[in-house]
Amino acid sequence: MSATFVEKVCVIGAGSTKYGKLDDSISDISIQASVDAIGSAGIEPKEIKAGYISNVFGIADKQVHLGPVVMSNLGISERPSLTIESACGSGSISFREAYANVAAGFYDVVLVTGVEKVTHTGTDWTTTYFSYCSDFFYEGQSGASFPGLFASMARAYLTEFKATEEDFAMVAVKNHENGLLNPKAHLRKKISVDDVMNSAVVASPLKLYDCCPFSDGASSVIICSEKFAKDHGKDYIEVIGSGRGGSPAALQGREHLTTIPSTKIAAEAAYKMAGITPKDVDFAEVHDCFTIAEVIDTEDLGFFEKGKGVEAVREGQTKLNGSISINPSGGLKSKGHPIGATGVGQIVEVFDQLTGKAGERTVNDAKIGLTHNFGATGASCAVHLFKSV
Amino acid sequence: MSATFVEKVCVIGAGSTKYGKLDDSISDISIQASVDAIGSAGIEPKEIKAGYISNVFGIADKQVHLGPVVMSNLGISERPSLTIESACGSGSISFREAYANVAAGFYDVVLVTGVEKVTHTGTDWTTTYFSYCSDFFYEGQSGASFPGLFASMARAYLTEFKATEEDFAMVAVKNHENGLLNPKAHLRKKISVDDVMNSAVVASPLKLYDCCPFSDGASSVIICSEKFAKDHGKDYIEVIGSGRGGSPAALQGREHLTTIPSTKIAAEAAYKMAGITPKDVDFAEVHDCFTIAEVIDTEDLGFFEKGKGVEAVREGQTKLNGSISINPSGGLKSKGHPIGATGVGQIVEVFDQLTGKAGERTVNDAKIGLTHNFGATGASCAVHLFKSV
Numbered sequence: 001m002s003a004t005f006v007e008k009v010c011v012i013g014a015g016s017t018k019y020g021k022l023d024d025s026i027s028d029i030s031i032q033a034s035v036d037a038i039g040s041a042g043i044e045p046k047e048i049k050a051g052y053i054s055n056v057f058g059i060a061d062k063q064v065h066l067g068p069v070v071m072s073n074l075g076i077s078e079r080p081s082l083t084i085e086s087a088c089g090s091g092s093i094s095f096r097e098a099y100a101n102v103a104a105g106f107y108d109v110v111l112v113t114g115v116e117k118v119t120h121t122g123t124d125w126t127t128t129y130f131s132y133c134s135d136f137f138y139e140g141q142s143g144a145s146f147p148g149l150f151a152s153m154a155r156a157y158l159t160e161f162k163a164t165e166e167d168f169a170m171v172a173v174k175n176h177e178n179g180l181l182n183p184k185a186h187l188r189k190k191i192s193v194d195d196v197m198n199s200a201v202v203a204s205p206l207k208l209y210d211c212c213p214f215s216d217g218a219s220s221v222i223i224c225s226e227k228f229a230k231d232h233g234k235d236y237i238e239v240i241g242s243g244r245g246g247s248p249a250a251l252q253g254r255e256h257l258t259t260i261p262s263t264k265i266a267a268e269a270a271y272k273m274a275g276i277t278p279k280d281v282d283f284a285e286v287h288d289c290f291t292i293a294e295v296i297d298t299e300d301l302g303f304f305e306k307g308k309g310v311e312a313v314r315e316g317q318t319k320l321n322g323s324i325s326i327n328p329s330g331g332l333k334s335k336g337h338p339i340g341a342t343g344v345g346q347i348v349e350v351f352d353q354l355t356g357k358a359g360e361r362t363v364n365d366a367k368i369g370l371t372h373n374f375g376a377t378g379a380s381c382a383v384h385l386f387k388s389v
Numbered sequence: 390m391s392a393t394f395v396e397k398v399c400v401i402g403a404g405s406t407k408y409g410k411l412d413d414s415i416s417d418i419s420i421q422a423s424v425d426a427i428g429s430a431g432i433e434p435k436e437i438k439a440g441y442i443s444n445v446f447g448i449a450d451k452q453v454h455l456g457p458v459v460m461s462n463l464g465i466s467e468r469p470s471l472t473i474e475s476a477c478g479s480g481s482i483s484f485r486e487a488y489a490n491v492a493a494g495f496y497d498v499v500l501v502t503g504v505e506k507v508t509h510t511g512t513d514w515t516t517t518y519f520s521y522c523s524d525f526f527y528e529g530q531s532g533a534s535f536p537g538l539f540a541s542m543a544r545a546y547l548t549e550f551k552a553t554e555e556d557f558a559m560v561a562v563k564n565h566e567n568g569l570l571n572p573k574a575h576l577r578k579k580i581s582v583d584d585v586m587n588s589a590v591v592a593s594p595l596k597l598y599d600c601c602p603f604s605d606g607a608s609s610v611i612i613c614s615e616k617f618a619k620d621h622g623k624d625y626i627e628v629i630g631s632g633r634g635g636s637p638a639a640l641q642g643r644e645h646l647t648t649i650p651s652t653k654i655a656a657e658a659a660y661k662m663a664g665i666t667p668k669d670v671d672f673a674e675v676h677d678c679f680t681i682a683e684v685i686d687t688e689d690l691g692f693f694e695k696g697k698g699v700e701a702v703r704e705g706q707t708k709l710n711g712s713i714s715i716n717p718s719g720g721l722k723s724k725g726h727p728i729g730a731t732g733v734g735q736i737v738e739v740f741d742q743l744t745g746k747a748g749e750r751t752v753n754d755a756k757i758g759l760t761h762n763f764g765a766t767g768a769s770c771a772v773h774l775f776k777s778v
């Protein structure tokens with residue numbers, strides 16, 4: 001069974017707050033990003049027919065039910081809204097729902113805003129509450145928080161393939177290089193492989209600099225039917241592929257620790273819909289919550305053979321304007337990871353790249369960009385493909 | 390712009406845990422309701438293409454990112470899932486998203502499961518955290534929790550219209566009468582107007598028995614394309630209308646306190662889609678978080694003129710097998726209000742009513758049922774219409 005795609009779907013605007021430790025409230029940063037995207041799209045708020053918010057821990061800043069708050073502050077309180085949560089994959093999955101509704105013709109213009117505001121709670125709170133995104137019965141309550149779970153994956157990778165901890169470190173180094181060129185990135189700091197190797201061990205073999213930070217931030221995009229974009233003379237990029245998939249919630253249910261099933265399922269669906277192969281992708285924003293994740297992602301997405309992702313990193317293939325630029329924004333590692341916002345922020349980056357707004361970090365001659373964003377250890381995942389027009 | 394409705398959408402199965410204080414975990418009760426619905430539909434889990442969970446406070450039982458946990462436990466971890474939150478309206482809004490995806494042909498069979506597990510946290514926790522569903526900047530942080538906000542609406546109603554506190558009390562009495570006939574209801578206890586009037590004042594003019602309880606519970610439905618239902622010889626009910634709407638998030642943004650704009654917008658859209666009027670509706674499950682809410686709902690839904698809802702209650706028009714049966718299940722007031730589950734639970738009741746499974750609380754000769762479910766003070770809302778076939 002395949003959807004009807006009555007409407008081709010486009011992105012006509014994108015906006016974002018800085019990622020990092022922010023002082024404003026979760027409502028305020030949601031509105032700031034939304035207003036930024038609305039301005040970027042050059043539309044009036046009243047043209048927006050629905051609002052899709054993505055957020056996980058609104059409780060941390062005492063505001064859940066964010067949709068009506070955002071819509072009311074935009075002066076369009078009568079419009080429907082909702083919040084979508086799928087752990088760290090919330091943003092892309094919210095985008096997917098908005099996409100489906102526009103593709104089916106339910107709405108012609110939709111606001112998609114992702115947000116998280118947690119840094120004020122402190123590391124104990126975030127580590128504890130984030131662990132509720134794992135399969136808590138099997139993982140969280142046994143003390144397995146995400147650094148530990150990804151460390152298991154990293155250890156398995158080191159065992160199965162010709163890889164070293166230095167290879168993982170090079171992912172962090174690259175992403176920090178890119179993030180340095182991104183004015184909105186959280187960690188704008190050049191680092192070396194030695195810096196990573198000498199940073200505190202969080203969960204062996206992962207060191208502090210293998211891990212993305214906890215960030216606050218909000219990102220927003222405006223999506224619409226191609227008809228709306230054309231009728232209103234908008235600059236736009238087209239959504240050419242959208243895929244979703246799932247994995248066993250707990251790592252213990254997986255056959256292999258060095259691949260994430262949901263990524264493969266989602267990517268296959270997205271490539272098929274777009275009628276392209278991984279070779280056609282010019283750059284990708286992938287879910288690098290830990291350095292090992294980026295390596296596994298680039299293999300599962302079909303950019304490199306299984307076990308060869310580290311070689312590609314070593315050879316610089318994934319650097320900005322390498323054979324395929326991975327995480328030109330700086331990724332979760334350097335740009336930051338405000339979990340509900342992350343997946344939307346990836347699409348903001350793709351929009352900026354494909355519409356000539358990426359400044360110093362521009363991927364040359366890019367026509368097709370991919371976003372890959374998952375929840376927890378990849379229990380939920382969405383992959384999207386975008387094309388410049 | 391209207392959607393394409395490539396597929397007519399049906400409900401082929403429904404299941405629910407008991408509502409009340411439950412001992413099992415949030416994951417367990419989610420799975421229990423899901424398995425119940427799958428059994429009711431007579432399908433195999435693998436026939437389900439996606440899972441839509443609705444939940445607000447998974448953190449209370451240390452499990453957010455519930456979708457993959459449910460799907461994994463059903464043996465279909467590869468399927469996409471997500472969680473939708475829109476405060477107390479989460480369930481119906483999750484159903485709406487699933488509906489949109491099936492209507493557009495993205496999936497042919499979808500599981501919709503709503504859940505909440507909060508009673509173990511105690512009243513202080515629930516009252517505090519539930520207030521985060523209001524517009525916290527204007528309401529929650531000023532100490533305005535939901536009983537206080539609905540008390541403002543009740544006071545306004547008493548001032549504007551010919552109504553008494555006893556009229557509101559009769560709503561509670563009626564819903565308890567219905568709930569007594571519902572084996573899964575939380576508060577199965579016959580009460581009198583005097584009981585309500587003599588119960589503790591929570592926020593004047595609302596007394597304890599004007600308020601629905603905090604409940605645990607999970608409810609689940611299986612929705613599918615009409616084609617799937619027919620091809621597989623299923624008993625089903627048809628979704629004939631679906632509407633969404635919004636209201637200013639904070640009460641201070643509303644022109645009137647005795648009407649909820651989102652209800653009117655959502656209902657108008659649903660009636661229009663179905664091509665029917667309020668007179669065609671045989672029974673309705675409406676959002677009676679407080680007795681005043683049911684009165685306002687029945688007016689906003691067009692069953693009675695503004696200000697006349699109390700007259701209808703006085704005359705017994707809304708009783709089981711009155712001129713229009715309101716909340717035959719017992720409603721939030723007696724059946725209970727496990728907030729993420731509530732909107733789905735309403736649809737379970739409609740399914741049971743229209744397929745002859747409602748036992749002693751059967752609405753005679755019912756052909757068309759309506760569900761109305763909102764978040765907070767009605768900042769978000771969804772209305773659905775169902776028809777027996």
